[in-house]
Amino acid sequence: MPSSTVENYLKAIWALQGRDDDGELVPIGQVAERLEVTPGTATTMMNHLARKGLVDYVSRRGVRLNNEGRLAAMDVLRRHRLVETFLVEVMKIDWAEVHEDAEVLEHVISDRLLQRMDEMLQHPTHDPHGAPIPGPNGELGCDGSLSLADCGPGSYLLRRVREDDPTFLQWLAENDLRPGVRFVVQERNAAVGTLAIRVDGGGKSLQLSVPAARFLLVTAE
Ligand SMILES: [Zn+2]
CATH class of the missing domain: 1.10.10.10 (Winged helix-like DNA-binding domain superfamily/Winged helix DNA-binding domain)
Incomplete structure (x- = not known):
């Protein structure tokens, strides 16, 4: 196997x-x-x-x-997320284009290379999509846990986005929706299943479907 x-x-x-x-x-x-x-x-x-x-x-x-299995899973996740961070931060590849390569590289990269990447990146805590990078001992940091689809009007901090849909990621980037950005949910229209949001400092209001909002994890501000 x-x-x-x-x-x-x-x-x-x-x-x-x-x-x-x-x-x-x-x-x-x-x-x-x-x-x-x-x-x-x-x-x-x-x-x-x-x-x-x-x-x-x-x-x-x-x-x-079991505990062994969890540690092994955290090790793969650490490799995946560090590779993605390296591809974006150092190699300047678009954040919408790195997931597929990371799916392959996570299995083959050596510990020595990974450690060097981690050092060059100054030990990042989150990947480009906002997902927490497990530490070398498998510890996992705090995560944004509220789905925007479940949120009403108010102010939010975008913590994490879905990583495996390049088109969706491109749309997010075009609208300045990246982890760390603050925005306001202006209105939630239950009849048609949309949310109207406005990014802090940005002018126009954006319409987001509830299924799309499911892929944005936020914390209320
Ligand atoms: Zn990924």
Whole structure:
């Protein structure tokens, strides 16, 4: 089993069980769906991961990462997010274009190279999309946790954006919507499912659909 496959499963299980692990098992069907494989393939992999001591797997009920598995998932996430930060900050690649390359590089980059990137970037805490970068010991910092889709009128700080949709990222950049930016929700129109927002210091008001707002994580100001 190539290590990249193992690592992608660990990341998927971590994403599905949520960062505040409540001990619930993740159904194998959900893992299979997320990775676009058959349930049979996912089940074979669960047995493999359990033998490697990375997950607790209960046949026909589900799976969760144990402590070893969680640390391994944090290691992949750290590599992914540091690579993205390096591609944007040092190599000046557009933030909409880095996710796919990071998906590949996260599995192959050496610890030595990663450490050097981390130093050159002066130990960043967040990637270009606002996602927290796990520390070298797997510790994960505070995250923006409120989805803009659930917010009413008021002032907000944009913390984090969805990273895997280049078109959406380009639209955000064109409208100065980047992590760290403050903006106001002026109106929420429940009838048509839109939010009217205005970026601080920007003139015009923007219309955002509620499904798009789901991909912006904010904190209320
Ligand atoms: Zn990414």
